[in-house]
Amino acid sequence: SxxxxxxxxxxxxxxxxxxxxxxxxxxxxxxxxxxxxxxxxxxxxxxxxxxxxxxxxxxxxxxxxxxxxxxxxxxxxxxxxxxxxxxxxxxxxxxxxxxxxxSAEELQAVQAFADQTALALENARLYATAQDSLTRLRDTQAQLVQAAKMSALGQLVSGVAHELNNPLSVIIGYGQLLLSRDVPESMRRPVELMVAQGDRMAKIVRNLLFFARQRPPERAAVNLQTVVEQTLALRVHQLTLSGITVETAFAPTLPEIIGDAQQLEQVFLNLLLNAEQAILEARPQGRIVVRTRVSDSGDFVYADVVDDGPGIAADALPRVFEPFFTTKMVGSGTGLGLSVSYGILEEHGGRLTVQSRRGETIFTVELPVSRAPEAAPRMAVMRAAPSGAGRVALVVEDEPSVVDLVVTLLKEHGWAVDVASGGRSGLERVASRPYDLIISDMRMADGDGAEFYTSVRQRAPALARRFVFITGDTANEEAWAFLEGAQVPVIEKPFQSAAFEDAVARVMQPDGPVRP
Ligand SMILES: Nc1ncnc2c1ncn2[C@@H]1O[C@H](COP(=O)(O)OP(=O)(O)OP(=O)(O)O)[C@@H](O)[C@H]1O
Ligand SMILES: [Mg+2]
CATH class of the missing domain: 3.30.450.40 (GAF domain)
Incomplete structure (x- = not known):
């Protein structure tokens, strides 16, 4: 049977x-x-x-x-x-x-058995389908949880970064102000260190914000070679101490790309750290090769970071770019390095790819060559702020310590300064007397910057061209869309005093603001 x-x-x-x-x-x-x-x-x-x-x-x-x-x-x-x-x-x-x-009885018994069998088979099929649906449901649920986690993390990071940018503005701003004055020689080095460490914190905040989704990378002409060399210089000492030799094979010349050098440095730093950690996980010495090359068409530049570590397991390979995917011990890896790097390259119109086998892992950075020289150098010479003698500026900002810093910077250059704590009171000020310059925050309780700007432009179009925004809210896409459209100079908290002066100089040109 x-x-x-x-x-x-x-x-x-x-x-x-x-x-x-x-x-x-x-x-x-x-x-x-x-x-x-x-x-x-x-x-x-x-x-x-x-x-x-x-x-x-x-x-x-x-x-x-x-x-x-x-x-x-x-x-x-x-x-x-x-x-x-x-x-x-x-x-x-x-x-x-x-x-x-x-016999008839036998036939009856067999038919009864067949009915039971049919029932059992059908139940088994339903059970398998239910199992299948359950698995799919679990997968979907896991994805949703992950997405929710990322979004909660994004909000958290964005909030924290926002809170940190104001105090950092003050630390860096006053530090730089001190350095531009006559500081006693014994104080100079400590103040320089303060400013440098403040910058370092600002960089961390920027990276967090980058992850919390996100703003477009800065656009300047960048030589990938220089970026690679600078990053290597940061790690080469430590690598040597760890018994890892570094070999380079650079293309004789590399065409320039358009991008954000700091973000690209971050990418290579992540790749080098991963290579180092992978090698040392397996044995006490090894070799990292860094190569650069140009595509045959000349349209792309590539940089490879190659290590002779253990390689990436086949089942882990498709997951290494996932946020929070890590094989490292709790506390030693967050699993963000590659996903942040991947995001950075995507925003640059490039790619990050990986090939791995036992004893060799190759991460390849691919970036499009810039075809538009006019879009190039953004690192233009910073202009010094023009004298504010006989002129009045309005500072609209609700964070007292930042107000203090901005007022101090303006007064240094002879400006008379009024202060308003939000867009609404700012507008009252504008109605009550003429101003030559407005410095405004974006996110304020008493009327936000975008609204304030729009009202001023209706009332006094000439004054609207004398606007400078300072913002700590770089993760807010709406705010960025507004700023892009308004064509108003923006400086990001925490800002360098030179950047602040440059922005003021730009809007104070006789013909209104000059775009960078
Ligand atoms: N060169 C490499 N060789 C072997 N495995 C690697 C290499 N680079 C990355 N990996 C694997 O990919 C995983 C993810 O890397 P990623 O840089 O995103 O996170 P992480 O290094 O674990 O933590 P973080 O970079 O946030 O400190 C690593 O945990 C490791 O398993
Ligand atoms: Mg890493």
Whole structure:
């Protein structure tokens, strides 16, 4: 006897269980509908009973099956289709000696068994489908949780970065102000260190903001070679101490690309750190090769970071660019290095790819060559702020320490300064007296910067051209869209005093602001 499963797509019957002395004849067999007694029963959608199947004209067997049945003396057979909701889902076959007739009770018992079998098969199928749906549901749920986690993290980071940018503005701003004055020689170095460390914190905040989605990279002409060399210089000492030799194979010349040098340095730093960590995980020494090259067409530049560490396992390889994917111990890796790097390159119109096998891992950075020289150098010479003697500026900002810094910087250059704590009171000020310059924050409780600017432009278009925004809210895409559209100089907190002066100089040109 045997049970078959019906495959409606193929129109085939597959043996799934068989029992008895001649079971091996049918084990693993696949029958077409119409073949053998079960195939016939399924084709006719009804029970088929015979005392000698080999003489049955309606039933067709392949010669070897026929021979096997004859050899075992089997001829009496029952073929029963199995139904679930009117659909055929399988079939049952029962065989016995040639010439034997099945009694009515036997037929009844076999039919009852067939009904139970059909029920069991259908239940198994439903169970498998349910399992499948459950797995899919779990996957979707995991993705949702991950997405929610990322979005919560983004908000958290954006909030923290925003809070940090104000105090950092003050630390860096006053530090630089001190350095531009006559600081006692013994104080100079400590103040320089303060400013440098403040800058370092600002950089961390920027990276966090980058991750928290995001603003376009700065656009300046960059030589990838220089970026690679500068990053290597940061790590080469440590690498040597770790017993890792660094070899370079640089293209003789590399065409320039447009991008953000600091962000690209971050990419190479991540790749070098990963290479170093991978090597040292396996053994106490190794080799890193850094190569640069240009595509044959001259349209792309490439940089490879190659290490001879253990390589990336095949199942981990597709996941290394996922945020928070890490194989490192808790506390030693966050799994953000590659995903941030991937994001940075994407924003540059480039790519980050990986190839890995035992003993060699190659990360490749690909960047498009700049075709538009006019879009190039942004690192223009910073202009010094023009004298504010006889002029009045309005500072609209709700963070007292930042107000303090901006007022101090302006007064240094002879400006008279009024202060308002938000867009609404700012507008009252503008109505009450003429101003030569407005420095405004973006996000304020008492009327935000965008609204304030729009009202001023309606009331006094000339004054609207004398606007400078300072913002700590670089993760806010809406704010960026507004600033792009308004064509108003923006300085990001924490800012360098030189950048502040440059922005003031730009809007104070006789013909209004000059775009960088
Ligand atoms: N050169 C490499 N060789 C072998 N495995 C690597 C290499 N670079 C990355 N990986 C694998 O990819 C994972 C993700 O790397 P990624 O830089 O994103 O995170 P991380 O290094 O674990 O943590 P983080 O960079 O945030 O400190 C690593 O944990 C490691 O398993
Ligand atoms: Mg890393």
């Amino acid at each position: 045997a049970v078959f499963r019906f495959d409606p797509d193929e129109g085939t019957l597959h043996e799934i269980a068989s029992h008895g002395p001649s079971a091996f004849v049918i084990r693993g067999i696949v029958l077409k509908v119409g073949d053998g007694i079960v195939g016939r029963a399924v084709a006719d959608r009804k029970v088929l009973v015979t005392a000698d199947v080999l003489r049955e004209l309606r039933v067709h067997y392949r010669p070897e099956q026929r021979a096997a049945l004859a050899a075992h003396g089997i001829g009496a057979m029952i073929g029963i289709p199995l139904f679930a909701h009117e659909r055929i889902i399988g079939a049952l076959a029962v065989g016995d000696r040639v010439g034997r007739e099945f």
